[in-house]
Amino acid sequence: MEKRSRTFAILSILISLISLTKTSAQQNCSSYKFNTNNIFATCISLPVLNSFLHWNYHSSNHTVDIAYRHTGVTASDWVAWALNPTGSGMSGAQCLVGFRNSTGNFHVYTSPVAGYSTQLAEGTLSFGVPKSSGEFINNNTEMIIFATLQLPAGRTSFNQVWQSGPVSGNTPQQHSGGDNLKSSGNVDFATGEVSGDGGAAGSQQRKRNVHGVLNVVSWGILMPLGAVIARYLKVFKSATPAWFYLHVACQTSAYIVGVSGLGTGLKLGHDSGLSQDTHKAIGIAMVCLATVQVFALLLRPKPDHKYRFYWNIYHYAVGYAVIILSIVNIFKGFDILNPEKKWKHAYIGIIIGIGAMAAFLEAFTWFIVLRRKKEGGGSTNKYPYNSDGVNGANGYGARIQQAV
Ligand SMILES: *[C@@H]1O[C@H](CO)[C@@H](O)[C@H](O)[C@H]1NC(C)=O
Ligand SMILES: *[C@@H]1O[C@H](CO)[C@@H](O)[C@H](O)[C@H]1NC(C)=O
Numbered sequence: 001m002e003k004r005s006r007t008f009a010i011l012s013i014l015i016s017l018i019s020l021t022k023t024s025a026q027q028n029c030s031s032y033k034f035n036t037n038n039i040f041a042t043c044i045s046l047p048v049l050n051s052f053l054h055w056n057y058h059s060s061n062h063t064v065d066i067a068y069r070h071t072g073v074t075a076s077d078w079v080a081w082a083l084n085p086t087g088s089g090m091s092g093a094q095c096l097v098g099f100r101n102s103t104g105n106f107h108v109y110t111s112p113v114a115g116y117s118t119q120l121a122e123g124t125l126s127f128g129v130p131k132s133s134g135e136f137i138n139n140n141t142e143m144i145i146f147a148t149l150q151l152p153a154g155r156t157s158f159n160q161v162w163q164s165g166p167v168s169g170n171t172p173q174q175h176s177g178g179d180n181l182k183s184s185g186n187v188d189f190a191t192g193e194v195s196g197d198g199g200a201a202g203s204q205q206r207k208r209n210v211h212g213v214l215n216v217v218s219w220g221i222l223m224p225l226g227a228v229i230a231r232y233l234k235v236f237k238s239a240t241p242a243w244f245y246l247h248v249a250c251q252t253s254a255y256i257v258g259v260s261g262l263g264t265g266l267k268l269g270h271d272s273g274l275s276q277d278t279h280k281a282i283g284i285a286m287v288c289l290a291t292v293q294v295f296a297l298l299l300r301p302k303p304d305h306k307y308r309f310y311w312n313i314y315h316y317a318v319g320y321a322v323i324i325l326s327i328v329n330i331f332k333g334f335d336i337l338n339p340e341k342k343w344k345h346a347y348i349g350i351i352i353g354i355g356a357m358a359a360f361l362e363a364f365t366w367f368i369v370l371r372r373k374k375e376g377g378g379s380t381n382k383y384p385y386n387s388d389g390v391n392g393a394n395g396y397g398a399r400i401q402q403a404v
């Protein structure tokens with residue numbers, strides 16, 4: 001009883017603390033006094049980038065008067081707030097932009113964004129903006145954009161994006177990553193409902209998931225599995241030449257999916273404007289090495305050729321290098337995309353599974369080979385895996401040769 005009431009007390013303190021922080025954030029937003037004496041009925045603290053959106057919605061003429069406030073900026077920053085009526089994220093965003101221009105005035109203008117390499121040039125938006133103005137206040141730390149928007153007909157709910165970045169030579173420059181990639185969501189001017197992760201984040205998140213799944217399945221699962229098949233199945237005479245075709249099928253499909261995985265990655269990096277240099281470099285190296293493997297397959301000497309031994313060493317070395325790079329890069333990718341922990345755990349489980357299977361098969365094949373040696377006797381076979389180079393030229397036995 002005692003214990004339960006204590007738990008209850010702690011819980012209620014926690015709950016009141018949470019509601020306190022919540023109301024103080026809301027108060028901050030709605031208690032804000034504009035120098036211009038504008039009063040706005042609704043106001044939200046946007047989840048990132050020290051930004052606030054205040055507005056009055058007029059259902060009679062389907063217009064909204066907004067004030068977008070962005071605090072913690074400097075005189076060499078630009079700020080922007082946009083609705084995206086046709087899509088999500090930056091592409092298609094109808095922006096209101098503000099920055100201190102070369103004449104020292106805070107300049108507010110409209111800029112429609114078509115693609116990702118924009119310099120926010122002035123232009124007309126897809127909906128009417130009868131009024132816009134701005135203020136740069138609070139000892140040059142806070143920018144405010146005021147505007148009246150003639151909302152597109154038939155809806156009050158839109159994807160919104162807000163942003164800031166540096167200005168150079170009177171032109172806005174690219175923004176950075178981190179929170180600047182999370183500054184989008186949904187706003188409904190009639191109901192006041194907002195969500196931080198709608199729209200823009202949704203579509204971008206889908207692309208990230210596709211990239212992750214393609215690469216984990218190809219480089220992270222199929223490739224190591226194909227290597228296990230080659231290494232362990234070929235010991236069994238009855239599995240020749242099936243192991244070879246299985247191996248080629250596994251690695252080729254992994255390669256094709258893996259190359260499209262690289263494509264999605266390059267596109268993601270380009271669209272987000274972020275350079276994940278190491279992850280990208282490792283990814284490109286993986287594709288180059290795997291391409292060399294595919295072409296080397298066509299150039300491989302016959303199993304009894306004297307150079308086959310060297311070809312095999314090369315083939316193993318490059319193959320294992322690709323697999324190690326793949327696994328390293330997949331973990332780098334997990335750190336970048338930061339998905340729910342369960343996905344990383346699932347992948348770790350799969351890798352441990354493949355590793356355990358390999359360890360078991362390793363032991364099992366040694367057992368088989370040693371037994372064969374004992375039964376057969378007199379063999380010069382010192383190693384369970386002939387390197388496809390039969391004929392004893394390299395001292396490895398001809399017993400486990402394959403026909404390919
Ligand atoms: C909230 O208001 C207090 C002062 O009332 C101010 O110090 C603080 O910076 C404000 N927080 C935000 C996020 O604007
Ligand atoms: C829209 O209607 C409101 C009143 O409902 C009015 O105050 C406002 O000026 C109108 N806006 C435009 C752009 O006509």
Ligand SMILES: *[C@@H]1O[C@H](CO)[C@@H](O)[C@H](O)[C@H]1NC(C)=O
Nearest residue numbers: 101102103104105106107108
């Ligand atoms: C600077 O901003 C002011 C105020 O918006 C505008 O009148 C002026 O044309 C702008 N000058 C330049 C060079 O952009």
Ligand SMILES: *[C@@H]1O[C@H](CO)[C@@H](O)[C@H](O)[C@H]1NC(C)=O
Nearest residue numbers: 073074075137138139140141
């Ligand atoms: C305004 O900013 C300048 C430079 O950041 C600082 O030195 C000054 O103390 C600030 N003034 C006020 C009133 O905060």
